[in-house]
Amino acid sequence: MTRRIRPATAAVLAALLMIGPVAGTTADDSEDIIKYRQKAMSSQGAHVSAMSQIVRGKVSYTDHMKAHAVGVAGVAAHVKSMFPEGSDFGVTDAKMAVWENWAGFEKAADESREAADALVVAVDSGDEAAIGEAFKTLSQSCKGCHEDFKEEDD
Numbered sequence: 001m002t003r004r005i006r007p008a009t010a011a012v013l014a015a016l017l018m019i020g021p022v023a024g025t026t027a028d029d030s031e032d033i034i035k036y037r038q039k040a041m042s043s044q045g046a047h048v049s050a051m052s053q054i055v056r057g058k059v060s061y062t063d064h065m066k067a068h069a070v071g072v073a074g075v076a077a078h079v080k081s082m083f084p085e086g087s088d089f090g091v092t093d094a095k096m097a098v099w100e101n102w103a104g105f106e107k108a109a110d111e112s113r114e115a116a117d118a119l120v121v122a123v124d125s126g127d128e129a130a131i132g133e134a135f136k137t138l139s140q141s142c143k144g145c146h147e148d149f150k151e152e153d154d
């Protein structure tokens with residue numbers, strides 16, 4: 001009896017064959033990029049919420065501030081690359097304005113990155129007032145970009 005590869009199996013094999021050598025050389029799918037940036041942005045949201053509890057004195061983990069601030073600063077440095085041309089369709093809350101007003105988007109991303117870097121410096125200084133101010137500036141930078149470039153639902 002001859003065994004034939006069923007079409008579904010053939011498709012799976014073809015997909016498997018494509019994984020190794022091709023990965024990294026093809027352009028990422030828009031849907032995957034959107035999913036990735038939403039996860040990365042969620043991590044920013046989680047760090048900022050956690051820091052907010054510390055800054056407001058709800059918890060005493062002041063020694064955790066640095067880890068959160070560094071995490072936000074690290075991701076903030078990559079925000080622009082998470083919105084490549086063509087990643088504007090799919091299930092995304094990014095407004096078309098991101099690509100229509102790329103200069104404005106870049107400015108917002110740069111400001112947020114600078115605010116995150118400044119927070120790291122403030123945390124290192126240990127000056128509570130400076131930390132509070134820097135945290136506020138960072139939060140405003142997130143909100144500022146969302147107002148112009150993200151559909152409302154946050």
Ligand code: HEC
Nearest residue numbers: 038041042044045048092093094108109112142145149150
């Ligand atoms: C330069 C613009 C910009 C900056 C700066 C920015 N965001 Fe965003 N953010 C966006 C856009 C656009 C989306 C929508 C992404 C999508 O749905 O594809 C988003 C989405 C989000 C989401 C929702 C993620 C999800 O699961 O859908 C959260 C949470 C978030 N951002 C938090 C933050 C925080 C916190 C900061 C500041 C530390 C920040 N963002 C800075 C533009 C920005």
